[in-house]
Amino acid sequence: DQQVKQNSPSLSVQEGRISILNCDYTNSMFDYFLWYKKYPAEGPTFLISISSIKDKNEDGRFTVFLNKSAKHLSLHIVPSQPGDSAVYFCAASVSPIKGAQKLVFGQGTRLTINP
Amino acid sequence: SAVISQKPSRDICQRGTSLTIQCQVDSQVTMMFWYRQQPGQSLTLIATANQGSEATYESGFVIDKFPISRPNLTFSTLTVSNMSPEDSSIYLCSSGDFGTEAFFGQGTRLTVV
Numbered sequence: 630d631q632q633v634k635q636n637s638p639s640l641s642v643q644e645g646r647i648s649i650l651n652c653d654y655t656n657s658m659f660d661y662f663l664w665y666k667k668y669p670a671e672g673p674t675f676l677i678s679i680s681s682i683k684d685k686n687e688d689g690r691f692t693v694f695l696n697k698s699a700k701h702l703s704l705h706i707v708p709s710q711p712g713d714s715a716v717y718f719c720a721a722s723v724s725p726i727k728g729a730q731k732l733v734f735g736q737g738t739r740l741t742i743n744p
Numbered sequence: 745s746a747v748i749s750q751k752p753s754r755d756i757c758q759r760g761t762s763l764t765i766q767c768q769v770d771s772q773v774t775m776m777f778w779y780r781q782q783p784g785q786s787l788t789l790i791a792t793a794n795q796g797s798e799a800t801y802e803s804g805f806v807i808d809k810f811p812i813s814r815p816n817l818t819f820s821t822l823t824v825s826n827m828s829p830e831d832s833s834i835y836l837c838s839s840g841d842f843g844t845e846a847f848f849g850q851g852t853r854l855t856v857v
Binding site: 631633663665670671672673674675678718720730731732733734735736737 | 748788838845846
């Protein structure tokens, strides 16, 4: 039972364009969502998060949008840079307490930025 | 932010043996977690390592197979016992404290032959 789904295993985007990564979830109890970025042979690195009381959170080139009614969130990266090439994981939690969360992850989307 | 050192980074083990993975954080943290990422799959939480008490395991994971220690607020170990090829995965230690997002070690890539 996959509670967090990333239906696109891979995405290829031209440098300078917008990258949009999508994530769907099924558990309506989730109230905190995170995106992690992972390079080969490294652990996931926290990128950006959003609480269910918001519909948008922005941090530099990264923006996360949350649509609770659709149980859908997306990560926008603009402009995309070659260093953004990595695997991106969407994660969700039922606990709003940062650091105390048990995270449920999606399968990941491999983003490739082409020059 | 805090840094997690996890070792070994990779290992190849014979079936039936056990491997202990160590996770060291450079500061005291309240919460430590162990995840597994099987080939082509998402990260799945194995257990929460509690300091001073037994670990709390998620459905599908048991202490006999994955014993965990948490002797202090900076260190934890996960043992993968009586290994079979199905245990071949990346094992990740994660930590966080109240008010900070969870951060991860670099992972241990385990291959069981």
